[in-house]
Amino acid sequence: MTSGHSFYITTPIYYPSDVPHIGHGYTTVAVDTLARWHRQAGDDTWMLTGTDEHGQKMMRAAAANNATPQEWVDKLVGEAWFPLLRTLDVANDDFIRTSQPRHEERVAKFVQALYDRGYIYAGEFEALYCVGCEEFKTEAEIVDGEGPFEGLKVCAIHSKPLELLQEKNYFFKLSEFQDRLLELYRTVPDFVRPDSARNEVVSFVKNGLKDLSISRSTFDWGIQVPWDPSHVIYVWVDALLNYATAVGYGTDPEEFARRWPAYHVVGKDILRFHAVIWPAMLMAAGLEVPRGVFAHGWLLVGGEKMSKSKLTGIAPTEITDVFGSDAYRYYFLSAIAFGQDGSFSWEDLAARYQAELANGFGNLASRTVAMISRYFDGVVPEPGAATEADLAIQKTVQDAAAHADAAIERFRIDEAIAAVWTVVDALNGYITENEPWALAKDETKRERLSTVLYTAAEGLRALAVLLSPVMPIATEKLWTALGADASIGALLAQPIRAAGQWGALRPGSTVTALSPLFPRVEQDA
Numbered sequence: 001m002t003s004g005h006s007f008y009i010t011t012p013i014y015y016p017s018d019v020p021h022i023g024h025g026y027t028t029v030a031v032d033t034l035a036r037w038h039r040q041a042g043d044d045t046w047m048l049t050g051t052d053e054h055g056q057k058m059m060r061a062a063a064a065n066n067a068t069p070q071e072w073v074d075k076l077v078g079e080a081w082f083p084l085l086r087t088l089d090v091a092n093d094d095f096i097r098t099s100q101p102r103h104e105e106r107v108a109k110f111v112q113a114l115y116d117r118g119y120i121y122a123g124e125f126e127a128l129y130c131v132g133c134e135e136f137k138t139e140a141e142i143v144d145g146e147g148p149f150e151g152l153k154v155c156a157i158h159s160k161p162l163e164l165l166q167e168k169n170y171f172f173k174l175s176e177f178q179d180r181l182l183e184l185y186r187t188v189p190d191f192v193r194p195d196s197a198r199n200e201v202v203s204f205v206k207n208g209l210k211d212l213s214i215s216r217s218t219f220d221w222g223i224q225v226p227w228d229p230s231h232v233i234y235v236w237v238d239a240l241l242n243y244a245t246a247v248g249y250g251t252d253p254e255e256f257a258r259r260w261p262a263y264h265v266v267g268k269d270i271l272r273f274h275a276v277i278w279p280a281m282l283m284a285a286g287l288e289v290p291r292g293v294f295a296h297g298w299l300l301v302g303g304e305k306m307s308k309s310k311l312t313g314i315a316p317t318e319i320t321d322v323f324g325s326d327a328y329r330y331y332f333l334s335a336i337a338f339g340q341d342g343s344f345s346w347e348d349l350a351a352r353y354q355a356e357l358a359n360g361f362g363n364l365a366s367r368t369v370a371m372i373s374r375y376f377d378g379v380v381p382e383p384g385a386a387t388e389a390d391l392a393i394q395k396t397v398q399d400a401a402a403h404a405d406a407a408i409e410r411f412r413i414d415e416a417i418a419a420v421w422t423v424v425d426a427l428n429g430y431i432t433e434n435e436p437w438a439l440a441k442d443e444t445k446r447e448r449l450s451t452v453l454y455t456a457a458e459g460l461r462a463l464a465v466l467l468s469p470v471m472p473i474a475t476e477k478l479w480t481a482l483g484a485d486a487s488i489g490a491l492l493a494q495p496i497r498a499a500g501q502w503g504a505l506r507p508g509s510t511v512t513a514l515s516p517l518f519p520r521v522e523q524d525a
Contacts, residue, residue, distance in 0.1 A: 007038040008262040008291075011049040012270060013098070013242045016076040017061055020084045021313030022332070022344065023267070023299045029329045030296065030338065030413055031265050032090045036469035037408050037416075039091075040496040046259050048246050049085070050096035051077050055134050055235035059221040069221045073099060087316055089325045089472050096246040098223075098238055107241045108226045109250035110285060111214070111233060114172065115226075119284040125169045125213050128162035130155040134235050136213065137162060170215040170225060172237070177280035178209050184279060190292060192275045193411060194339035197268060197295035201275045212237075212277060240278045244287070261288045265411075268295040294411045297341035299332075319349065322521055326471035327353050333470055334417040353521065361424050361463070362474075362518040367431065368456040369481050369514045375440045380457050380483065381450035382507040389430060390455050394502045396426045397462045401500025404466055413470075420466045427459045457482060458505045464491060465499040474517040483509035 011031045014024055028049060035047035053073040062072035077097060085092060096103060114120050127136040137155060145152040145161060152161045185191055185202050192198040215231040216222065222232030241249075243262050248255035266274050271293070279289040298305045301314065319328050331349050334356075336342030372380060386394070403419035431452070439449040461484055468475040468491055479491040487509040488494070494504075 005043055006046075006259060007035070007043040008046045008048070008247065008259045009035050009038075010047075010243050010262050010264050012264075012266045012274075013050050013052040013096070013239050014081065015057075016051045016053065016073060016081050017057055019076075019080045019313075019315060022316050022319065023313075025084060025088055025316040025328065026299055026332045026336075027265060027267060027296065028084065028090055029088050030333060032088070032092065033329065033333060033413055033469045034263075034265075034408065034411065035093075036091060036472070037405075037496060040465075040469065040492060040494065041405075042495060042497075044258070046094070046247065047092045048094050048096060048243065048262075049090070049092045050094075050242055050246065051081055051098070052235065052239040052242070053077075053097055053099045054222040054232070054238055056216075056219055056221070057131055057134055059219055060131070062221075070099060073097070084316060087320050087325060088328060091472075094246055096242050098242060102251075103242060103245045104223045106245035106250040107223050107233060107238055110241055110244065110281075111237070112226045113285050114281070117284060117286070119173045119176075120170050120214065121173070123169060123171050123211075124166075125171075126164065126166040127213075128153055129165045130158060130160070130162055132158040132160055136165075165218070167217050169213040169217070170228070170231060171211040172214045172281065172284070174212045174277065174280055175209045177283060178205055180283055181205050181209075181276060181280060184289060188292075191289075192271070193292065193294045197271055197275075197293075197339070201271065204272060205276060209276070209280075236273055236277070237281070240273060240281065243278075243290070244282075249287075261291045263291050263411075264293045266293065266295055268297060271295045294339070296339055297336070299336075300341055300343045301345075314344070323349065323353055324473070324518075326474045327357055327518065330357060330417070330471055333413045334421075336414060338412055338414050350521065353518065356421070356424075357518040358516070358520065360421075360428065361467075362516055364424060364428055364431070364456075365460055365478050365481070365517055366514055368453065368460055369511050371436055371440075372453050372457060372511045373513070375436070375449060376453065378511050380505060380507050380509040380511065381454050383451040383454035384447035386451065389434065390451060393426055393430055393455050393459055397423055397459055397502065398500040401462065401466060401497070405497055417467075417470060420463065423459055423463055423466075427456055431456060454505075454507065457511075458502065461505040462499050465494045465496055468492065469496070477514065477517060481512050481514035483511050486510070 009031055011028050031047060035045050039045040058073060059069050062069040065072055128142060129136050132155060141156050142153050143156045145154040149161055154161050182205055192201050214234045214237045215225050216234060217231045220232060223238050225231040225233060247259035264274050275293045282289050331352055335352060372378060400419045400423045404416040407415035407419060434452045436449055436452050439445040460478060461482060464475045464478045476491055479485060484505060487506040488504055
């Protein structure tokens with residue numbers, strides 16, 4: 001495949017203080033699907049994910065578990081976060097951990113560069129701090145405690161008492177970047193997406209920015225400030241820098257030039273860090289700002305945002321053990337408008353699995369392969385002259401491929417899947433109307449039967465290519481069953497932007513038996 005432009009995309013850097021839930025899985029499969037699409041389009045693609053391992057909260061959790069912070073994060077990442085990627089069939093190119101030496105040495109270089117350029121100064125600081133959020137709270141984020149915390153100031157998110165911290169810190173001159181940030185949002189309107197997220201960021205910055213405390217001196221689990229080893233770098237600054245350190249900032253200028261800048265996909269609760277603080281830090285360092293920040297919504301369960309403290313988190317394996325990873329990926333990416341909040345329910349998942357995957361796509365694949373086996377001894381037939389009905393399918397496939405690619409450019413994976421699904425629905429209707437089982441009974445209709453089954457098989461070829469970024473396992477099985485490996489090469493080698501061009505599947509290819517792509521799920525009532 002010829003290499004297109006660079007497409008570097010990141011998940012948020014996850015805080016591994018607890019096990020991953022389906023919200024983390026949702027973000028990760030979305031980024032993986034976007035990366036897989038661009039990779040298959042021939043773009044120079046790089047997908048990064050990773051874990052943010054420093055900070056006070058991690059230090060306290062480690063102490064509570066009688067471990068050093070490094071032992072504790074090694075255990076969390078090894079037992080919960082690496083397995084998540086395997087569970088969901090994620091094809092990331094790199095996994096960065098902020099406790100890795102490559103990250104620590106490059107962060108020190110970046111912060112030193114900001115200091116040398118005059119953007120960091122020492123100052124006194126006193127403010128209310130939430131250990132749960134690892135951040136100082138503004139007045140709008142502080143509420144009066146209730147019950148056992150009556151009379152205390154608590155965090156609006158965690159409802160836990162805040163700690164009054166007073167220390168000498170180093171500050172980043174964030175306030176100097178208000179005008180430059182507003183100019184960025186104005187001149188690059190899709191720098192922050194969707195629009196609701198952009199509007200929130202613009203109004204936040206218009207209200208004025210305060211300088212940011214970027215170091216802590218009360219604990220030592222972090223990266224030392226290079227010119228003052230009695231301080232460690234504030235966990236959020238350290239974490240944001242992973243996107244640059246992972247692609248060689250400071251030590252591998254060629255790799256950095258090839259990959260940077262990135263697209264960041266984040267949950268909307270960490271939008272400001274990525275759309276305000278991070279571009280300002282890059283501007284201060286004289287580097288390009290990211291290509292864009294896309295904030296997706298929350299996954300709600302029973303109308304509430306999942307949270308570790310309320311124990312509403314659902315482990316991805318609870319879904320994949322029953323329905324498989326493809327169904328997990330398909331469900332979350334198609335059922336929720338990417339960028340908006342979405343509700344998860346077992347009933348909805350089971351209903352969509354049955355209707356759309358098992359009966360819709362899976363049944364279409366099984367029927368087509370079975371009929372080619374039955375009526376043509378397993379050899380894809382040569383089509384005859386195309387009728388209007390056949391040409392309509394060809395146009396549906398062509399349009400679906402174009403619309404899906406355009407939707408992916410807008411980061412609307414849900415719209416891309418909806419476009420591709422028009423092919424599933426059209427082919428199911430086409431088979432019902434053309435009744436190949438009836439044509440097979442009439443020897444004079446042999447050519448028509450050939451055309452109908454070739455059309456169905458070639459439509460499935462296009463579906464396998466277009467859906468492979470979303471459902472890598474099922475599409476690979478389908479590709480093999482169609483005999484496409486032998487006749488046109490590996491599935492992942494098919495240029496995805498050419499998937500809509502009709503006639504790629506060669507007549508004469510041999511199909512093989514296809515077990516159900518989406519087997520019936522026996523659910524306990």
